[in-house]
Amino acid sequence: MPETKEVRWNHLTAAELNELAARGAVVLVSIGSTEQHGPHLPTGVDDFMAAEVCRRAAMLIDDGPPVIVAPSIPFGLAEHHMLFGGTLTLSLTTLHALLRDLCRSIDRAGFSGILIVNGHGGTMTALHALTTELTAELNIPVGFTNYFAAGRTVIREILETQDGLMHACEGETSMIMAALPELVRTQELDNAVGPAITLPAESTDPVYFAVPFRAITESGVAGNGNKGTAEKGERLLDGCAQALADALAARRHW
Template sequence: MSETNEVRWNHLTAAELNVLAERGAVVLLPIGSTEQHGPHLPTGVDDFMAAEVCRRAAHMVDKRTPVVVAPSIPFGLAEHHMLFGGTLTLSLSTLHALLRDLCRSIDRAGFDWILIVNGHGGNMTALHALITELTAELSISVGFTNYFTAGRMVIRETLETQDGLMHACEGETSMVMAALPHLVRTQELDKAVGPAITLPAESTDPVYFAVSFRVITESGVAGNGDKATAEKGERILDGCAQALADLLVTRFRRR
Protein backbone atom coordinates (compact mmCIF):
# COMPACT_ATOMS: atom_id res chain seq x y z
CA MET A 1 0.00 0.00 0.00
CA SER A 2 1.52 3.32 -1.03
CA GLU A 3 1.28 6.24 1.37
CA THR A 4 1.21 9.81 0.12
CA ASN A 5 -0.01 12.54 2.44
CA GLU A 6 0.59 12.60 6.17
CA VAL A 7 -2.60 11.76 8.09
CA ARG A 8 -1.43 11.67 11.73
CA TRP A 9 -2.60 14.66 13.80
CA ASN A 10 0.61 14.82 15.85
CA HIS A 11 2.79 14.74 12.72
CA LEU A 12 0.99 17.76 11.22
CA THR A 13 1.39 21.45 12.02
CA ALA A 14 -1.43 23.56 13.41
CA ALA A 15 -1.67 25.40 10.09
CA GLU A 16 -1.99 22.12 8.18
CA LEU A 17 -4.68 20.93 10.56
CA ASN A 18 -6.56 24.21 10.13
CA VAL A 19 -6.62 23.62 6.37
CA LEU A 20 -7.93 20.08 6.86
CA ALA A 21 -10.63 21.37 9.19
CA GLU A 22 -11.70 23.86 6.51
CA ARG A 23 -11.83 21.02 4.00
CA GLY A 24 -14.26 19.13 6.23
CA ALA A 25 -11.88 16.36 7.24
CA VAL A 26 -13.13 13.50 9.41
CA VAL A 27 -11.10 12.93 12.57
CA LEU A 28 -10.54 9.29 13.49
CA LEU A 29 -9.93 8.85 17.21
CA PRO A 30 -8.55 5.35 17.91
CA ILE A 31 -8.86 3.90 21.39
CA GLY A 32 -7.61 0.60 22.75
CA SER A 33 -6.34 -0.67 26.07
CA THR A 34 -3.13 -1.61 27.83
CA GLU A 35 -3.66 -5.08 29.23
CA GLN A 36 -2.26 -8.57 29.36
CA HIS A 37 -2.34 -10.48 26.09
CA GLY A 38 -1.12 -13.89 27.09
CA PRO A 39 2.51 -15.03 27.22
CA HIS A 40 3.34 -14.10 23.64
CA LEU A 41 1.93 -10.62 22.88
CA PRO A 42 2.66 -7.14 24.27
CA THR A 43 0.15 -5.32 26.44
CA GLY A 44 -0.46 -2.66 23.78
CA VAL A 45 -2.15 -4.89 21.18
CA ASP A 46 -5.60 -3.24 21.26
CA ASP A 47 -4.10 0.25 21.06
CA PHE A 48 -1.61 -0.61 18.31
CA MET A 49 -4.12 -2.39 16.09
CA ALA A 50 -6.84 0.28 16.35
CA ALA A 51 -4.29 2.92 15.36
CA GLU A 52 -2.92 0.77 12.53
CA VAL A 53 -6.35 0.17 11.01
CA CYS A 54 -7.15 3.90 11.22
CA ARG A 55 -3.89 4.87 9.55
CA ARG A 56 -4.41 2.40 6.71
CA ALA A 57 -8.02 3.48 6.19
CA ALA A 58 -7.04 7.16 6.06
CA HIS A 59 -4.54 6.48 3.29
CA MET A 60 -7.06 4.38 1.38
CA VAL A 61 -9.47 7.33 1.10
CA ASP A 62 -6.82 10.03 0.78
CA LYS A 63 -7.92 11.10 -2.72
CA ARG A 64 -11.64 11.11 -1.93
CA THR A 65 -12.20 12.14 1.69
CA PRO A 66 -9.78 14.13 3.89
CA VAL A 67 -9.08 12.26 7.12
CA VAL A 68 -6.96 13.01 10.18
CA VAL A 69 -5.95 10.26 12.62
CA ALA A 70 -5.75 11.62 16.16
CA PRO A 71 -3.19 10.22 18.61
CA SER A 72 -4.51 6.90 19.86
CA ILE A 73 -5.73 6.50 23.43
CA PRO A 74 -3.83 3.57 24.96
CA PHE A 75 -6.05 3.17 28.03
CA GLY A 76 -9.55 1.81 28.48
CA LEU A 77 -11.70 -0.31 30.78
CA ALA A 78 -9.60 -3.35 31.63
CA GLU A 79 -10.56 -4.25 35.20
CA HIS A 80 -11.27 -7.83 34.10
CA HIS A 81 -7.57 -8.30 33.25
CA MET A 82 -6.09 -6.82 36.42
CA LEU A 83 -5.46 -10.15 38.18
CA PHE A 84 -2.93 -11.11 35.52
CA GLY A 85 -0.73 -8.09 36.25
CA GLY A 86 0.76 -5.85 33.58
CA THR A 87 -2.57 -4.11 33.03
CA LEU A 88 -3.55 -0.44 33.23
CA THR A 89 -7.21 0.45 33.60
CA LEU A 90 -9.37 3.55 33.87
CA SER A 91 -12.56 4.04 35.81
CA LEU A 92 -15.69 4.60 33.77
CA SER A 93 -15.91 8.24 34.83
CA THR A 94 -12.29 8.88 33.87
CA LEU A 95 -12.72 7.29 30.45
CA HIS A 96 -15.80 9.41 29.75
CA ALA A 97 -14.12 12.59 30.99
CA LEU A 98 -11.02 11.95 28.88
CA LEU A 99 -12.97 11.31 25.69
CA ARG A 100 -15.33 14.21 26.35
CA ASP A 101 -12.39 16.63 26.68
CA LEU A 102 -10.69 15.30 23.56
CA CYS A 103 -13.86 15.55 21.48
CA ARG A 104 -14.43 19.09 22.73
CA SER A 105 -10.86 19.96 21.72
CA ILE A 106 -11.41 18.52 18.24
CA ASP A 107 -14.61 20.55 17.99
CA ARG A 108 -12.79 23.73 19.03
CA ALA A 109 -10.06 22.99 16.47
CA GLY A 110 -12.71 23.48 13.79
CA PHE A 111 -13.57 19.90 12.80
CA ASP A 112 -17.17 18.81 12.25
CA TRP A 113 -16.84 15.03 12.23
CA ILE A 114 -15.35 12.59 14.75
CA LEU A 115 -15.39 8.82 14.47
CA ILE A 116 -14.13 6.99 17.56
CA VAL A 117 -12.57 3.71 16.42
CA ASN A 118 -12.38 1.15 19.20
CA GLY A 119 -10.01 -1.81 19.44
CA HIS A 120 -11.00 -3.24 22.85
CA GLY A 121 -14.15 -5.19 23.60
CA GLY A 122 -14.27 -3.94 27.18
CA ASN A 123 -14.85 -0.36 25.99
CA MET A 124 -17.90 -1.03 23.86
CA THR A 125 -20.79 -0.47 26.26
CA ALA A 126 -19.19 2.64 27.75
CA LEU A 127 -18.59 4.15 24.32
CA HIS A 128 -22.16 3.57 23.19
CA ALA A 129 -23.42 5.48 26.22
CA LEU A 130 -20.90 8.30 25.76
CA ILE A 131 -21.82 8.86 22.11
CA THR A 132 -25.40 9.57 23.16
CA GLU A 133 -24.24 12.19 25.66
CA LEU A 134 -21.72 13.81 23.28
CA THR A 135 -24.33 14.05 20.54
CA ALA A 136 -26.52 16.05 22.92
CA GLU A 137 -23.65 18.22 24.17
CA LEU A 138 -21.65 19.05 21.03
CA SER A 139 -22.64 20.82 17.85
CA ILE A 140 -20.62 18.40 15.71
CA SER A 141 -21.24 14.80 14.65
CA VAL A 142 -19.63 12.07 16.74
CA GLY A 143 -19.84 8.40 15.81
CA PHE A 144 -18.41 5.16 17.11
CA THR A 145 -17.34 1.86 15.58
CA ASN A 146 -15.20 -1.11 16.47
CA TYR A 147 -12.71 -1.87 13.73
CA PHE A 148 -13.40 -5.58 14.28
CA THR A 149 -17.14 -4.99 13.82
CA ALA A 150 -16.67 -3.02 10.62
CA GLY A 151 -14.39 -5.78 9.30
CA ARG A 152 -16.24 -8.76 10.73
CA MET A 153 -16.66 -10.46 7.34
CA VAL A 154 -12.99 -10.46 6.38
CA ILE A 155 -12.08 -11.63 9.90
CA ARG A 156 -14.53 -14.51 9.65
CA GLU A 157 -13.33 -15.45 6.19
CA THR A 158 -9.65 -15.32 7.14
CA LEU A 159 -9.50 -17.19 10.43
CA GLU A 160 -9.37 -20.98 10.50
CA THR A 161 -10.26 -21.77 14.11
CA GLN A 162 -12.72 -19.04 15.15
CA ASP A 163 -15.42 -16.79 13.70
CA GLY A 164 -14.22 -13.49 15.18
CA LEU A 165 -11.56 -11.90 17.32
CA MET A 166 -11.28 -13.25 20.86
CA HIS A 167 -8.21 -12.35 22.93
CA ALA A 168 -4.52 -12.89 22.09
CA CYS A 169 -5.99 -15.34 19.62
CA GLU A 170 -5.40 -16.46 16.05
CA GLY A 171 -6.62 -13.10 14.79
CA GLU A 172 -4.88 -10.68 17.15
CA THR A 173 -1.63 -12.65 17.02
CA SER A 174 -1.75 -12.65 13.22
CA MET A 175 -2.23 -8.88 13.09
CA VAL A 176 0.72 -8.24 15.39
CA MET A 177 2.82 -10.63 13.31
CA ALA A 178 1.97 -8.54 10.24
CA ALA A 179 2.30 -5.03 11.69
CA LEU A 180 4.82 -5.37 14.53
CA PRO A 181 6.48 -8.79 14.18
CA HIS A 182 9.35 -7.93 16.52
CA LEU A 183 6.87 -7.71 19.41
CA VAL A 184 5.68 -11.32 19.14
CA ARG A 185 7.40 -13.71 21.55
CA THR A 186 7.45 -16.59 19.08
CA GLN A 187 9.08 -18.92 21.62
CA GLU A 188 5.86 -18.69 23.65
CA LEU A 189 3.43 -19.47 20.84
CA ASP A 190 2.94 -23.07 21.93
CA LYS A 191 1.45 -21.69 25.17
CA ALA A 192 -0.82 -19.22 23.37
CA VAL A 193 -3.97 -21.29 23.59
CA GLY A 194 -7.15 -21.01 25.61
CA PRO A 195 -10.86 -21.72 25.52
CA ALA A 196 -13.14 -20.16 22.95
CA ILE A 197 -15.34 -17.40 24.29
CA THR A 198 -18.73 -16.14 23.20
CA LEU A 199 -18.38 -12.75 21.58
CA PRO A 200 -20.29 -10.04 23.51
CA ALA A 201 -22.60 -9.24 20.63
CA GLU A 202 -23.58 -12.90 20.36
CA SER A 203 -24.15 -13.69 24.04
CA THR A 204 -27.49 -15.26 24.95
CA ASP A 205 -26.87 -15.19 28.72
CA PRO A 206 -29.92 -13.51 30.35
CA VAL A 207 -27.88 -12.14 33.29
CA TYR A 208 -24.61 -10.23 33.25
CA PHE A 209 -22.04 -10.59 36.03
CA ALA A 210 -18.59 -9.02 36.05
CA VAL A 211 -15.92 -11.73 36.29
CA SER A 212 -12.17 -11.70 35.99
CA PHE A 213 -10.80 -12.92 32.68
CA ARG A 214 -8.67 -15.27 34.77
CA VAL A 215 -11.82 -17.23 35.61
CA ILE A 216 -12.29 -17.78 31.88
CA THR A 217 -8.69 -18.64 30.97
CA GLU A 218 -5.60 -19.29 33.09
CA SER A 219 -3.29 -18.56 30.13
CA GLY A 220 -4.78 -15.13 29.47
CA VAL A 221 -5.58 -16.31 25.95
CA ALA A 222 -9.00 -16.99 24.46
CA GLY A 223 -8.70 -18.80 21.15
CA ASN A 224 -5.73 -20.25 19.32
CA GLY A 225 -2.78 -17.89 19.02
CA ASP A 226 -0.61 -20.76 17.85
CA LYS A 227 -2.53 -20.85 14.55
CA ALA A 228 -1.57 -17.28 13.63
CA THR A 229 0.38 -16.20 10.55
CA ALA A 230 1.52 -12.83 9.25
CA GLU A 231 -0.35 -13.47 6.00
CA LYS A 232 -3.65 -13.79 7.88
CA GLY A 233 -2.80 -10.65 9.83
CA GLU A 234 -2.14 -8.59 6.73
CA ARG A 235 -5.42 -9.69 5.20
CA ILE A 236 -7.33 -8.82 8.37
CA LEU A 237 -5.69 -5.41 8.79
CA ASP A 238 -6.25 -4.41 5.18
CA GLY A 239 -9.77 -5.83 5.19
CA CYS A 240 -10.75 -3.97 8.35
CA ALA A 241 -9.14 -0.80 7.02
CA GLN A 242 -11.06 -1.14 3.76
CA ALA A 243 -14.33 -1.60 5.66
CA LEU A 244 -13.55 1.53 7.69
CA ALA A 245 -12.59 3.40 4.53
CA ASP A 246 -15.92 2.45 2.97
CA LEU A 247 -17.73 3.88 6.01
CA LEU A 248 -15.77 7.12 5.68
CA VAL A 249 -16.76 7.52 2.06
CA THR A 250 -20.42 6.56 2.44
CA ARG A 251 -21.36 7.92 5.89
CA PHE A 252 -19.41 11.19 6.11
CA ARG A 253 -20.05 13.81 3.49
CA ARG A 254 -17.50 16.41 2.45
CA ARG A 255 -18.26 20.12 2.62
Protein backbone atom coordinates (compact mmCIF):
# COMPACT_ATOMS: atom_id res chain seq x y z
CA MET A 1 0.00 0.00 0.00
CA PRO A 2 1.68 3.28 -1.07
CA GLU A 3 2.18 5.86 1.68
CA THR A 4 0.89 8.90 -0.18
CA LYS A 5 -0.73 10.81 2.66
CA GLU A 6 -0.51 11.26 6.42
CA VAL A 7 -3.60 10.18 8.37
CA ARG A 8 -2.29 10.08 11.95
CA TRP A 9 -3.46 12.97 14.14
CA ASN A 10 -0.22 13.21 16.12
CA HIS A 11 1.89 13.31 12.95
CA LEU A 12 0.02 16.38 11.66
CA THR A 13 0.27 20.03 12.64
CA ALA A 14 -2.60 21.97 14.21
CA ALA A 15 -3.00 23.97 11.00
CA GLU A 16 -3.22 20.78 8.93
CA LEU A 17 -5.80 19.32 11.30
CA ASN A 18 -7.85 22.52 11.18
CA GLU A 19 -7.89 22.31 7.39
CA LEU A 20 -8.97 18.67 7.50
CA ALA A 21 -11.75 19.50 9.98
CA ALA A 22 -12.96 22.24 7.62
CA ARG A 23 -13.19 19.58 4.88
CA GLY A 24 -15.54 17.52 7.05
CA ALA A 25 -13.06 14.88 8.22
CA VAL A 26 -14.17 12.00 10.42
CA VAL A 27 -11.89 10.81 13.24
CA LEU A 28 -11.20 7.18 14.12
CA VAL A 29 -10.51 6.60 17.82
CA SER A 30 -8.89 3.19 18.25
CA ILE A 31 -8.95 1.54 21.64
CA GLY A 32 -7.18 -1.66 22.65
CA SER A 33 -5.79 -3.06 25.87
CA THR A 34 -2.50 -3.76 27.58
CA GLU A 35 -2.77 -7.32 28.85
CA GLN A 36 -1.14 -10.72 28.80
CA HIS A 37 -1.14 -12.46 25.44
CA GLY A 38 0.32 -15.84 26.29
CA PRO A 39 4.00 -16.75 26.29
CA HIS A 40 4.72 -15.61 22.72
CA LEU A 41 3.09 -12.20 22.14
CA PRO A 42 3.58 -8.73 23.67
CA THR A 43 1.00 -7.18 25.97
CA GLY A 44 0.14 -4.46 23.43
CA VAL A 45 -1.45 -6.72 20.79
CA ASP A 46 -4.99 -5.32 20.98
CA ASP A 47 -3.75 -1.73 20.93
CA PHE A 48 -1.28 -2.26 18.08
CA MET A 49 -3.72 -4.11 15.83
CA ALA A 50 -6.70 -1.76 16.28
CA ALA A 51 -4.45 1.20 15.49
CA GLU A 52 -2.93 -0.51 12.46
CA VAL A 53 -6.30 -1.47 11.00
CA CYS A 54 -7.47 2.13 11.48
CA ARG A 55 -4.39 3.52 9.77
CA ARG A 56 -4.76 1.20 6.81
CA ALA A 57 -8.48 1.94 6.52
CA ALA A 58 -7.90 5.71 6.54
CA MET A 59 -5.29 5.30 3.80
CA LEU A 60 -7.91 3.59 1.63
CA ILE A 61 -10.33 6.55 1.71
CA ASP A 62 -9.87 8.53 -1.51
CA ASP A 63 -13.28 10.09 -2.17
CA GLY A 64 -15.30 12.43 0.01
CA PRO A 65 -14.27 13.80 3.41
CA PRO A 66 -10.95 12.47 4.73
CA VAL A 67 -10.48 10.16 7.70
CA ILE A 68 -8.00 10.90 10.48
CA VAL A 69 -6.72 8.44 13.11
CA ALA A 70 -6.44 9.80 16.64
CA PRO A 71 -3.67 8.55 18.95
CA SER A 72 -4.71 5.12 20.16
CA ILE A 73 -6.00 4.37 23.64
CA PRO A 74 -3.83 1.49 24.92
CA PHE A 75 -6.00 0.63 27.94
CA GLY A 76 -9.38 -1.04 28.32
CA LEU A 77 -11.33 -3.26 30.69
CA ALA A 78 -8.97 -6.17 31.36
CA GLU A 79 -9.80 -7.27 34.90
CA HIS A 80 -10.23 -10.86 33.68
CA HIS A 81 -6.52 -11.03 32.74
CA MET A 82 -5.12 -9.58 35.99
CA LEU A 83 -4.26 -12.95 37.55
CA PHE A 84 -1.63 -13.55 34.85
CA GLY A 85 0.26 -10.35 35.66
CA GLY A 86 1.59 -7.97 33.04
CA THR A 87 -1.86 -6.43 32.63
CA LEU A 88 -3.11 -2.86 33.04
CA THR A 89 -6.84 -2.25 33.41
CA LEU A 90 -9.22 0.69 33.77
CA SER A 91 -12.44 0.91 35.73
CA LEU A 92 -15.63 1.51 33.77
CA THR A 93 -15.96 5.05 35.14
CA THR A 94 -12.39 5.90 34.15
CA LEU A 95 -12.92 4.51 30.65
CA HIS A 96 -16.05 6.60 30.24
CA ALA A 97 -14.36 9.75 31.52
CA LEU A 98 -11.36 9.22 29.24
CA LEU A 99 -13.47 8.64 26.14
CA ARG A 100 -15.76 11.57 27.00
CA ASP A 101 -12.83 13.99 27.30
CA LEU A 102 -11.16 12.80 24.09
CA CYS A 103 -14.38 12.85 22.08
CA ARG A 104 -15.28 16.29 23.45
CA SER A 105 -11.89 17.54 22.26
CA ILE A 106 -12.50 16.13 18.78
CA ASP A 107 -15.94 17.73 18.71
CA ARG A 108 -14.53 21.13 19.80
CA ALA A 109 -11.80 20.85 17.14
CA GLY A 110 -14.52 20.99 14.50
CA PHE A 111 -14.50 17.45 13.11
CA SER A 112 -17.67 16.00 11.60
CA GLY A 113 -17.91 12.64 13.31
CA ILE A 114 -16.19 10.01 15.44
CA LEU A 115 -15.94 6.27 14.99
CA ILE A 116 -14.62 4.35 17.99
CA VAL A 117 -12.77 1.25 16.72
CA ASN A 118 -12.22 -1.40 19.37
CA GLY A 119 -9.63 -4.17 19.37
CA HIS A 120 -10.33 -5.83 22.74
CA GLY A 121 -13.14 -8.28 23.44
CA GLY A 122 -13.43 -7.37 27.12
CA THR A 123 -14.36 -3.75 26.40
CA MET A 124 -16.86 -4.10 23.58
CA THR A 125 -20.11 -4.45 25.51
CA ALA A 126 -19.26 -1.40 27.64
CA LEU A 127 -18.46 0.63 24.52
CA HIS A 128 -21.94 0.03 23.12
CA ALA A 129 -23.43 1.77 26.16
CA LEU A 130 -20.80 4.52 26.26
CA THR A 131 -21.37 5.30 22.57
CA THR A 132 -25.06 5.89 23.30
CA GLU A 133 -24.20 8.32 26.11
CA LEU A 134 -21.57 10.15 24.02
CA THR A 135 -24.05 10.53 21.17
CA ALA A 136 -26.46 12.27 23.54
CA GLU A 137 -23.74 14.54 24.93
CA LEU A 138 -21.88 15.66 21.80
CA ASN A 139 -22.80 17.78 18.81
CA ILE A 140 -21.52 15.29 16.21
CA PRO A 141 -22.36 11.66 15.37
CA VAL A 142 -20.49 8.97 17.28
CA GLY A 143 -20.30 5.38 16.03
CA PHE A 144 -18.72 2.21 17.34
CA THR A 145 -17.33 -0.97 15.82
CA ASN A 146 -14.99 -3.81 16.68
CA TYR A 147 -12.47 -4.16 13.85
CA PHE A 148 -12.77 -7.93 14.12
CA ALA A 149 -16.56 -7.67 13.74
CA ALA A 150 -16.32 -5.39 10.72
CA GLY A 151 -13.91 -7.91 9.20
CA ARG A 152 -15.68 -11.04 10.42
CA THR A 153 -16.23 -12.49 6.94
CA VAL A 154 -12.65 -12.12 5.77
CA ILE A 155 -11.33 -13.42 9.09
CA ARG A 156 -13.38 -16.59 8.71
CA GLU A 157 -12.14 -17.05 5.15
CA ILE A 158 -8.46 -16.71 6.08
CA LEU A 159 -8.12 -18.58 9.36
CA GLU A 160 -7.60 -22.32 9.15
CA THR A 161 -8.22 -23.51 12.71
CA GLN A 162 -10.90 -21.13 14.05
CA ASP A 163 -13.89 -19.10 12.86
CA GLY A 164 -12.90 -15.77 14.42
CA LEU A 165 -10.34 -14.03 16.59
CA MET A 166 -9.89 -15.47 20.06
CA HIS A 167 -6.86 -14.49 22.16
CA ALA A 168 -3.16 -14.78 21.27
CA CYS A 169 -4.55 -17.13 18.66
CA GLU A 170 -3.91 -18.00 15.01
CA GLY A 171 -5.32 -14.63 13.95
CA GLU A 172 -3.67 -12.30 16.46
CA THR A 173 -0.36 -14.12 16.15
CA SER A 174 -0.50 -13.82 12.37
CA MET A 175 -1.20 -10.07 12.49
CA ILE A 176 1.68 -9.38 14.87
CA MET A 177 3.94 -11.53 12.67
CA ALA A 178 2.99 -9.29 9.74
CA ALA A 179 3.09 -5.88 11.42
CA LEU A 180 5.62 -6.26 14.25
CA PRO A 181 7.49 -9.54 13.72
CA GLU A 182 10.32 -8.55 16.05
CA LEU A 183 7.89 -8.73 18.99
CA VAL A 184 6.96 -12.39 18.51
CA ARG A 185 8.79 -14.81 20.84
CA THR A 186 9.11 -17.54 18.22
CA GLN A 187 10.79 -19.91 20.67
CA GLU A 188 7.48 -20.02 22.58
CA LEU A 189 5.21 -20.82 19.64
CA ASP A 190 4.96 -24.50 20.53
CA ASN A 191 3.40 -23.42 23.84
CA ALA A 192 0.96 -20.98 22.20
CA VAL A 193 -2.10 -23.20 22.39
CA GLY A 194 -5.28 -23.17 24.41
CA PRO A 195 -8.99 -24.03 24.30
CA ALA A 196 -11.45 -22.37 21.96
CA ILE A 197 -13.65 -19.63 23.41
CA THR A 198 -16.79 -17.80 22.34
CA LEU A 199 -16.72 -14.01 22.28
CA PRO A 200 -19.26 -12.33 24.62
CA ALA A 201 -21.18 -10.81 21.71
CA GLU A 202 -21.64 -14.28 20.19
CA SER A 203 -22.41 -16.19 23.39
CA THR A 204 -25.63 -18.19 23.65
CA ASP A 205 -25.38 -18.63 27.44
CA PRO A 206 -28.56 -17.37 29.16
CA VAL A 207 -26.68 -15.92 32.16
CA TYR A 208 -23.45 -13.91 32.26
CA PHE A 209 -20.83 -14.33 34.98
CA ALA A 210 -17.43 -12.64 35.18
CA VAL A 211 -14.86 -15.44 34.90
CA PRO A 212 -11.08 -14.94 35.24
CA PHE A 213 -9.35 -15.85 32.00
CA ARG A 214 -7.01 -18.09 33.94
CA ALA A 215 -9.98 -20.32 34.73
CA ILE A 216 -10.40 -20.81 30.96
CA THR A 217 -6.79 -21.30 29.93
CA GLU A 218 -3.62 -21.86 31.95
CA SER A 219 -1.43 -20.78 29.03
CA GLY A 220 -3.17 -17.44 28.59
CA VAL A 221 -3.92 -18.46 25.00
CA ALA A 222 -7.31 -19.25 23.49
CA GLY A 223 -6.99 -20.83 20.07
CA ASN A 224 -3.94 -21.91 18.11
CA GLY A 225 -1.20 -19.30 18.11
CA ASN A 226 1.27 -21.80 16.67
CA LYS A 227 -0.71 -21.77 13.39
CA GLY A 228 0.00 -18.09 12.77
CA THR A 229 1.89 -16.87 9.70
CA ALA A 230 2.88 -13.43 8.46
CA GLU A 231 1.13 -14.09 5.14
CA LYS A 232 -2.18 -14.70 6.90
CA GLY A 233 -1.57 -11.64 9.07
CA GLU A 234 -1.09 -9.31 6.11
CA ARG A 235 -4.31 -10.58 4.53
CA LEU A 236 -6.16 -10.19 7.83
CA LEU A 237 -4.98 -6.62 8.35
CA ASP A 238 -5.78 -5.58 4.79
CA GLY A 239 -9.13 -7.38 4.83
CA CYS A 240 -10.24 -5.81 8.12
CA ALA A 241 -9.04 -2.39 6.93
CA GLN A 242 -11.03 -2.72 3.71
CA ALA A 243 -14.15 -3.75 5.65
CA LEU A 244 -13.74 -0.73 7.92
CA ALA A 245 -13.18 1.58 4.94
CA ASP A 246 -16.33 0.20 3.30
CA ALA A 247 -18.30 0.88 6.48
CA LEU A 248 -16.99 4.44 6.53
CA ALA A 249 -17.85 4.95 2.86
CA ALA A 250 -21.40 3.79 3.56
CA ARG A 251 -21.77 6.59 6.13
CA ARG A 252 -20.36 9.52 4.16
CA HIS A 253 -23.17 11.79 5.44
CA TRP A 254 -20.95 12.18 8.51
